[in-house]
Amino acid sequence: MSDRLFIFDTTLRDGEQVPGCQLNTVEKIQVAKALETLGVDVIEAGFPVSSPGDFKSVVEISKAVTWPVICALTRAVENDIKVAAEALQYAKHKRIHTGIGTSDSHIKYKFNSNREEIIERAVAAVKYAKKYVEDVQFYAEDAGRTDNEYLARVVEAVIKAGATVINIPDTTGYCLPDEFGRKIRFLKENVDGIEKVVIATHCHNDLGMATANTISGIQNGARQAEVTINGIGERAGNTSLEEVAMIFRSHHELNVETNINTQKIYGMSRMISSLMNMPVQPNKAIVGRNAFAHSSGIHQDGVLKNRESYEIIDPKDVGIDENSIVLTARSGRAALKHRLSALGVELEQEKLDQVYEDFLKLADRKKDIHDDDILVLAGAERSTNHRIKLDYLQVTSGVGVRSVASLGLNIAGENFEAAASGNGPVDAAIKALKKIINRHMTLKEFTIQAISKGSDDVGKVHMQVEYDGHEYYGFGANTDIVAASVEAYIDCINKFC
The missing domain is CATH 3.30.160.270 (Alpha-isopropylmalate synthase LeuA, regulatory domain)
Known part of the structure; x- marks a missing residue:
């Protein structure tokens, strides 16, 4: 029987911290509902104390989403936790995500503190969060560069304080995959009570190893992957949801399953790209324009004879329909609505009519209408107010x-x-x-x-x-x-x- 991997999506928190990617509350609700349809287990909806806009978004997402856990980020500060609890009041399933830096660099330069005081602050934050919610996730910021023995002490202390999920972030993207995997394994083997909690990975891509580190962590016992759509996030980004989901779908021998409806991946990717004004690089794994393109004559011949010669993933498994309806100036509203729906965009009739009129004008000027074209049109409608x-x-x-x-x-x-x-x-x-x-x-x-x-x-x-x-x-x-x-x-x- 396969192990269950929980997918924790932080597109609306870590992903939205990218300059120029900020969304308004209506757009965040649209993304949250799409993430629910995609099948993510946990949605990190924001950092409520950081701004009134973030607070409002967490409140409204909590109202709009039904079955995923809604998570709010805090620092190990009582007011942060209190504000997060207030923002989560309407969530059907709520989680507070609190934590503190644990590397010697953070302890000395960020907090001007010492190891013992950091443990005390971590325990106090978890205990305070438990007063508001049962599900408390603790993050050990910069765990990737934290001494394993000390990290184990911190983790054991917060588990005793009531933490239900332990997040081990490679905050700077520094770790090598085998190093990160050994860190997770060390915690599994040396922390009293570790079997009572879920270990999570949160890897950054500064050295291009976010996905590799995440997979290594999971192979060594982690059972929650913190990810973003298209791998967006601060600096070089985070682990890509689509890469993790398709790795485990492709490698059955790993015996790990997710709840992700992979056929929704492509539409979700394009929706995030459009709303956040973040182009997807053509050679991006799984969702890039060239991910299933073959220009080499030898490759083309091989794919025509047998797709599996050069493709380990069927494009339809990620929502790329090779026989999709071609949109032209003669297409009707139904065809446009169908294609937008496939891309994860649902519009009310009045808004659809506005987009359709713009679509006809564009179709008169262009030979071919691409998915990105109609997403731009759907996004342009946001400026009407x-x-x-x-x-x-x-x-x-x-x-x-x-x-x-x-x-x-x-x-x-x-x-x-x-x-x-x-x-x-x-x-x-x-x-x-x-x-x-x-x-x-x-x-x-x-x-x-x-x-x-x-x-x-x-x-x-x-x-x-x-x-x-x-x-x-x-x-x-x-x-x-x-x-x-x-x-x-x-x-x-x-x-x-």
């Missing part, structure tokens, strides 16, 4: 002439117009925009990404603007890259105006 909207844009540009742009903005129902020249069409358009929005803003980052390879495809623009000492991220998408750039800039402005 913005205070500032682009009304029109006209640009004159060419070789040997100075670019000139004129544009109109609708600001809270009032129309404004301006024109400016600049060093290129984008520069001219943004200068015209700044004439209307008379604020001192500095463009810090400007990234253009083509969704695919055609000259008529949608371009996605990501911008970072600094205003009043704070940084704001914006996103725009359009077949006209100048318009996409202006939309991204406006998206930034709407976040502080």
Whole structure:
């Protein structure tokens, strides 16, 4: 009989800490419901004490989701724990995730403390959390660089205090797989009461070993994997949910099963990519554009004769339907709704109608409509309630002439117009925009990404603007890259105006 591996998804907490990936509460609820359909066991919904927005999101996700455990992160601080408990009040199954750094580096430089005091603080935090919930998870931050004997002492103490799950994070992504596996095995063999709790892994990808470390930890006794969709997360990211799920689906000899509905993986991946404005690299395992592409003649011949010659995963097992409906200007609402649903996006009829109208306009300008195109359209609908909207844009540009742009903005129902020249069409358009929005803003980052390879495809623009000492991220998408750039800039402005 196979062992059960619990999947703990932290896309909405660790994943959302990536600059530019912040979601609003409505979007977080959409993601949480999709994660529930995907089959994750635990959803880490946020860090409630960190901001009113995070607190509200944990509250609303707790109301919206039925069977997964809803988890809230805290530090080993009483007020953090109290606020987390309040945010979880509506959760059907609730968990408080508290902890403290245990490596000598954290103890000395982060806490200016000593090993004995850290154990006391860890025990006190777990005991305080137990006053509010029965299910308490403890994290030993930077466990990857923590001395094993001392780590065992900390873990044994918090188990006696009432912890139900013990999280062993490789916070800096430093460990080698065999080293991390030995750490888990050491705890299994040397901690009194370890059989009463679930050991969790939380691995970062700084050296590209997050998934390998997670698998090694599981092979040595861990039974909860902390992961994110597409491996997003701080710095180089976290362990990818899709990689862990498909490794155990492919390697039956490991005798480990998850509750993940793998056919939902591709749609979930695209949904997160679109909502968080985080492109999936083409060669990303499982969900990248090239994950099932074969360009070598020898490989193509082998796949045509027998798919398993070069593919260990059937694309349909992760939700990639090779015979999916092709969307064109003649497609109806039903076809669009079907494809959005396959990608994890459910829209009410009124919103679907708005997206469909935009879809028809795009289909008239493009030969092929890709999944990313319609996700961009579905995402663009989120901007309809913005205070500032682009009304029109006209640009004159060419070789040997100075670019000139004129544009109109609708600001809270009032129309404004301006024109400016600049060093290129984008520069001219943004200068015209700044004439209307008379604020001192500095463009810090400007990234253009083509969704695919055609000259008529949608371009996605990501911008970072600094205003009043704070940084704001914006996103725009359009077949006209100048318009996409202006939309991204406006998206930034709407976040502080």
